[in-house]
Amino acid sequence: MTDSSREPTWVGQLEKELSSSTAKILKPGTEGYDESLKRFNGAIEKRAPAVVMVKSDEDIATTVKFAVSNEVLLVVKGGGHTISGGSSTDEGIVVDLSQMRGVQINKETREIVAQGGCLWEDVDVAAAAEGLVTVGGTVNHTGIGGLTLGGGYGYLSGLYGLTIDNLLRVKIVLADGSCLVASETENPDLFWAVRGAGRGFGVVTEFVFRAHPAPASVWAGMLGFTMDKLHALIAAFNEVAGREDPRACLSFGFATPPGSNVVMPLALPVYFGTEEESKAFFAPFFALEPTMNSTAVLPSYTAVNSLLNPMAKHGGRKNGGGSNFTLPLNADKVSDIFQDFNRFVLANQGSIEAVFIFEAWPNNKIREVSNEAMAFSNRGAYHNVATSMKWEDPALDDEFREFNRNFLKKIGREMGIDGAASGQKGEGSGIYANSATAEYTPQEIYGRNSTKLKVLKKKYDPGNIFSPAKMVSLTHM
Ligand SMILES: Cc1cc2nc3c(=O)[nH]c(=O)nc-3n(C[C@H](O)[C@H](O)[C@H](O)COP(=O)(O)OP(=O)(O)OC[C@H]3O[C@@H](n4cnc5c(N)ncnc54)[C@H](O)[C@@H]3O)c2cc1C
Known part of the structure; x- marks a missing residue:
């Protein structure tokens, strides 16, 4: 049974909006809702009025557009390992990416194509089956989403650099609902921002990583x-x-x-x-x-x-x-x-x-x-x-x-x-x-790059939908 007495009116509208989509909405009282709220840090678990279990770029675009036009707060959940709460809300929508965990390996081009909700274990295991690796997190139940968008250190960093140094392109849903590819050649300014401050710019639905031969020992x-x-x-x-x-x-x-x-x-x-x-x-x-x-x-x-x-x-x-x-x-x-x-x-x-x-x-x-x-x-x-x-x-x-x-x-x-x-x-x-905990300013985290980030933020997310003001204005942990 759902607890509709305290349900904000926008939840019903969101259900209508997504009724013909592949997304499933979890609300208090529905099966799977409590499980979906679980985070690595139990202290930041919050009872969101609606958790949207998205399955496609279109589901995400529809949800983002709805949040913008109805002024509803929106957060994105990848692996759920942020310590400070950026993937939880008790007043808005959670876009939950846990149904988007597919990985494809292209052995010829040495590329790993991973959906935005993957955990590192998904990537490590799929790549290993083809004798390949990339720079991933050292605890394999962390999400590729948050880790990559902030930079990404791994045991292979000495050999191959950061996770973002091995990121070839992303597919990203922006605040206006459009879905773009960002790479060195397509929307390069967005790709620049995604690599380090990505969570402040959109929902990444697909990451493409450069793969390397698996180490012999x-x-x-x-x-x-x-x-x-x-x-x-x-x-x-x-x-x-x-x-x-x-x-x-x-x-x-x-x-x-x-x-x-x-x-x-x-x-x-x-x-x-x-x-x-x-x-x-x-x-x-x-x-x-x-x-x-x-x-x-x-x-x-x-x-x-x-x-x-x-x-x-x-x-x-x-x-x-x-x-x-x-x-x-x-x-x-x-x-x-x-x-x-x-x-x-x-x-x-x-x-x-x-x-x-x-x-x-x-x-x-x-x-x-x-x-x-x-x-x-x-x-x-x-x-x-x-x-x-x-x-x-x-x-x-x-x-x-x-x-x-x-x-x-x-x-x-x-x-x-x-x-x-x-x-x-x-x-x-x-x-x-x-x-970085919430008290750090973008200037402290990004140094000289914060000026360029602010310009790009205005271009791609003028309403600041991807980092609500109560969190650090450009990014949060
Ligand atoms: C146990 C543990 C081990 C760690 N090990 C490492 C490590 O080895 N190397 C390292 O560099 N860091 C490491 N970290 C830090 C880690 O990079 C961050 O905690 C990161 O935020 C986790 O990402 P997540 O997707 O699991 O978390 P989430 O809480 O789901 O997301 C974190 C932030 O990223 C956003 N986000 C997630 N996915 C997407 C997406 N697809 N599109 C847009 N925004 C998205 C969320 O909205 C949120 O703001 C570790 C953290 C923990 C708790």
Whole structure:
């Protein structure tokens, strides 16, 4: 039974509008509605008056035109992994892309054609069947939509750059309901904007990625250490990360494993090579006698992107974000920041799963492209830091968010480019759009590109339908 007493009048009109389409509308009380509201971050789940399960570009165009002409707020849901709520609403329409997850592989042209609602697992598995890969997310249940439109870092970034560096073209439904192709040659200004600020410009119904031959061997796993090794670990990290080998990805940080409140130093080494090569490359870590070691040769690239899935489960209240650091890391500063993190975790015993990691992924390939080539503006001589926290009690929301905000600011200031004198900051903004919380301005995220973005936004989405004013005006996480 539907709850029509509190249903806004526009819902009935939308149903009429879509009655001869392939879309299905889910409303409170209808089967599948509650399931459709689920997000990776349970804290941002909202009860939308209408969730439109679209199946075609036409369904999307009709829904977008309806939202514009009836002034109804509209959000788009891809994989549902945004932390800050950009794919949920309690007053408008959700365009849910989860029925659009088809993938086609063109082996001759080495192209992966993926519908806008795919998860990375869909792409990884379909490409692997043809012996191909592309730069995708490291947790394979994230959506290709949000991840690609903000930039996209993956374990293959050292070899092939960002996800957007491998994006050949998109099909996109704009605010006026038209569906365009955007590429280097067709609507190139829109393609420029899509690569980094895409979610502020339309609904991407199809992504076409460049594919590469699957690596012959993938080695990866988790190494755990005791805290007394911290200074030696930082020395090992600086040595290994400083090599900038494009086949290696090294993440190092601190985490409370599920069900525990003991913070452990952890390393996640990934190497596209044999076991022998990998172990030799990461030898400085093995010399420190890890107390936990799950490294092994994996069956495929697809497997490495599911390695972190057990630590990234849906549900609970979550927060996360990003900052930056420069190499080499200073062990005393890492120790100090660890104390902040540990104090917070201990003060919230039993209610928290927390991670913060320094992602020393080689970025020479990423930096071959200039910050002006696309809207994305986070290419520079620094690396990303990421945090993730999970708790259950809604009363703790503000406390967690404030801690995370201040913690990340401190890292950027003391270990990254944020504290550097302006002349030494180099090119990138230091902020990855997909990690930026709502308080960041477009200028902070996109630097000089924000001026051009504003002009393009006026051209393609003058009514700002794709990023309501209450969120960051050009983009949101
Ligand atoms: C567990 C986890 C692991 C992550 N790992 C990585 C990683 O390895 N590399 C990396 O770069 N980032 C990573 N991220 C960050 C990730 O890129 C963002 O959270 C991203 O927003 C997720 O996209 P989504 O489609 O799943 O989310 P959604 O919440 O569905 O969407 C996010 C935003 O994109 C918009 N959007 C989604 N699809 C479309 C579309 N087709 N057309 C137009 N707009 C669309 C939505 O409206 C929303 O504003 C990770 C995040 C999490 C939570």
